[in-house]
Amino acid sequence: MKILFRVLLAAALTTAATGCEKFLDVNENPNNPTAATPSELLASALTTTAFNYSSGSNTSTLPGYNSYASFAADYWGKSGVVNGYTEERTYNYTNQFYQSLWSNTYDNLNDYNLIQQQAVGYPNHAAIARIMKVYNFLLLVDEFGDIPYFTALQGAASTTPTYDKAADIYKDFIVQLDGAIADANAAASGGVGVGAEDVVFRGDMKKWKQFANSLKLRILLRESQTGDAALDTYVRTQLATLQTAPDGFITNDVVVQPGYAQSANQQNPFFTRYGLTAAGTSATEQLYQIPTNFILNQYVNNNDPRVSQLYAFGVKDGASNVYVGTDLGERSPAGATATLRASFFLQGGGLLKGPNAPTPLMLLSEHLFSKAEAETRNLFTGGDAAASTDFQDGIKASFVYFYRTSTSLTDINSTPLSATTSGTPGIAQYNTYIAANTNNPLVNYALAPSAGSLGKQSVIIYQKYLAENSVASTEAWDDYRRTAQPKIQASLESISPRADKLPTRLLYPLTETNTNAANIPANVTQFTKIFWDVVD
16 A cells, blocks of 8 residues: 555545645555554545556656556657657667556555455445456556456465466456445445545445446457457447446546645646646646647647647747647657747646646546447447437537536536536537537548448547547557557657557566566567457
């Protein structure tokens, strides 16, 4: 465990709790278990997951999953302000490149494991922990491939756990999520309830079951195009059952909100790393990365208002009302000078929302696009009619997310997309976007091709890619490896031998090489595919 975040009262989770002890400090390491209960551990574990997924800890030597994936998925390039970023520019990965993702995620998994071990008396907490273990293990499998799973998290009883096949782990994910839902249903009749320590859904177990179902959809789609007949049959069977799941799917963005505030060690982690410090000064890494020309062009060339919500204008060739990006690997990328200034993240915009903004774990837009894909591929019933509705709603959900100003879990969790009005932030811009693109097959689903490179699926993945920009880059990167869509650009300095000149995974970390070398799979490079990565 990286932290032991005790939550005794709901007040300790609000910005009014000015006396609480560094409640977002993820650098304490009390590995000696105490008598902490699941109620005292849950907020800590969920907040740590948010750190790891979003940007790493405030003082971590390496940022989080989305920071890594933002470079890999062609959202970010290096600015001209600093040197470095050698691995991102060349894909010449080492076993120290983002190795903290491995250790920090396993530390976080130990937190959830401790909660699950105390299921007696805390059945709902244990069910949440079981769901979040799948969420975190999925991150590890998708970026590293085969990992310690069935014999992991056993402490001194198994200090050198064996590695399990990624495909086998994937199947157990569904078993665990089914079990978590069953646990939550059984818990309805007793045990300690979940309250403010649940910094995602505030104890609403129906929403946790919906999240588990949406997580299943993410997992099953990931392994849906391998061409393995037996696996295809399994996936179709599971999806047929999933579509009619009693509790349905998420209806809002799934976010973590422990009470982020403009105070040291209490700010939103992404904002702290790439926006402003608690004192209001520029974060160290604020100017280190800039948007790629590829992602800027997708917005600008399609009259997409989101570009102005995500990035500030840059300066180039005497013009100050232009968006200025880079191609990853470019020798002289735009910096922050008076005559050549890049379009850095917009302060107060859709990415740098503010110090008190919640951290997403799953976007509603991602789920809706996933559902549309399942429908258009006949993995769900409904066909293109249902897919068209979910596709349009996915775009709308993206606009609502990027333009949302509310930071309240109550507001976010209680306002479904169907309840939005013309006054909802983002809806006016969404309507403008749709009206400007009636003849654009990338926006108007009715015009999307039914054949060609993946047909309508390619358009769904394209819009999903725009919605996940920098917020859920991990999912966009995984979707690219699964579908080869959209046709992102590799770094100009790539050493990759692949046709697309991109990598496919991270290397097993040095920490694992030093302690568990005998079990690490052999002949793995950053160009070795994950089992579900078969479409090029």
